Amino acid sequence: MLNRLRVRFSKDRKFGESLRNILGFYPRNVALYRKAFTHSSAALEIKEGVKDSYERLEFLGDAVLGTVIADYLFKKFPYKDEGFLTKMRSKIVSRVQLNKLSVRFGLQKFIEADFGFSKNNHSVNGDVFEALIGAIYLDKGYDFTRRFIQDKVIQDHLDIEEIEQTETDFKSKFIEWAQKEKKVFSFVVVDEIMNGSERQYIIEARIDQQVLGKGQSISKKKAEQIASEQALARLGS
Template sequence: MSNNGSSTLQRGVSILGKLFGGLRKGPSGERVRHLRKLQKRIGVRFTDLSLLEQALTHRSYSHVTAQTRNDSNERMEFLGDSVLGLSVSQYLYLEYADRSEGALSKMKSLLVSRKVLSAVSRNIGLGEYVLLSGEESDMGGRDRTSILADSFEGVVGAIYLDQGYRSANRFIRQFLLADINDILKDEEHTNYKSLLQEYVQSKRLSHPVYRVRKEEGPEHEKEFKVDVVVRGESWGTGRGKSKKDAEQNAARAALEKRQGKLAARNAVNGKTRSEGRGKRTAEVAEVPKPKPAADKPTRSRRARGEHGIAASRKRIAEERKEDAKDTSEVAREGRRRERAAGEARAEEG
């Protein structure tokens, strides 16, 4: 596509953005210079800078400046969420061809979670560019997980409206998907609610129910205490700055508790089996082995047979020797008589 064609496309998308977001008054003076720094940081130069301005406008700021709620980033966030989902799904589908649909869904759920998106926003430094009311800013809104995650999605939506999907996809890959391996390995990003859901399904139990037990602290620093209940029984309790964090911690406590019980049960069963084997071994060791009688020969049948054959051969040899002896004596006696008869005949002649 030629440069003229590309510029025409960008102007067309920008006009679409104005129709989508309504007529907006662009940022002025100092704010423009501030947003230019952000553009350099993210590597995107907006044709319509008012889109980026709206993407970073929190509803608290719209309220105190007498603007409507639609002038905040909520609609931009809605659009950016869909663009983000498509980009991440496309990437996972192409890069992890060996993974099942279920595995890809889990990976996507983690990557587009508020916890991950807020961490990416902190790395970019989006918090310092978000427009907040003075009260919201004083209450720590620039570092609040929900505001940072929404702002990231708003910026994605703004890039899409200003320059199209290709630029938005490039932004997502550069700042989110480039760190996918570290994100997937980080235990802090583990979805314990999903793991607990899989566990109860494997046991054919009812779905976990999360119940808020207590809310403590002022409005801007609330802490929630949540129980996770399965079959009417509390499996774990968690605390957090938001209900979602408290639910995650409750699910984690439930899993650790169940895994601890399983490990203890296996250890007990293993010890019992080991003791049983040891006892049986000791019983076998105590049984005395029979000793051979002292007055009975312990020669085998084969040995006894060989002894009998040898005795027979010896006896036959002795008999043959006796026979030979007898034969020799008879022969000598015959020769003696013949000599005596010859001597007698000689004397008579």
């Protein structure tokens, strides 16, 4: 019993120290961080149907991250309107960006998942990054988390000016995905609707004739963008 406690304690300490090397601080409640890295395939059931995995922390971390980024952008761009702020934030917290951040922080090695589950699974890296933010928030409070995100995430890893320049081009990404996976993609105008005196196009993004996204806009380009964004979300890319 004592021995088991000793093993547990030493494992926790090692994990805590690895985290310190990456995050720059030593966690108080190590169990929270363990949970942040536990995929449901490797998690225990704490109650019928509810697993002790990272999803709940991810929900919390997603909100905290969104608020800290909102605060940062609000202050950095005092003369930009809410449309700009919203767009910038969604670029910063996009799946692609979060996956990248997770890899840069080297979080992959902490992920606990069952055999047969690939750690390279598209979105698990980003999920775990958000869950980690949730764990830090519960462990250390909001102000600490805000400073961590500003200093260690934004400052060290994000190029805000570059992100500002990048137009999110969902159509290109959708086509890239299809080409990589060797699938046949198509964009099909399936309907034109008169909205008052405005003509709106409804365009579907398809993979192998299967509809994965639909966009509606007065501009065909814009409708394709919306359809592609939807399709990518469905593909988890």
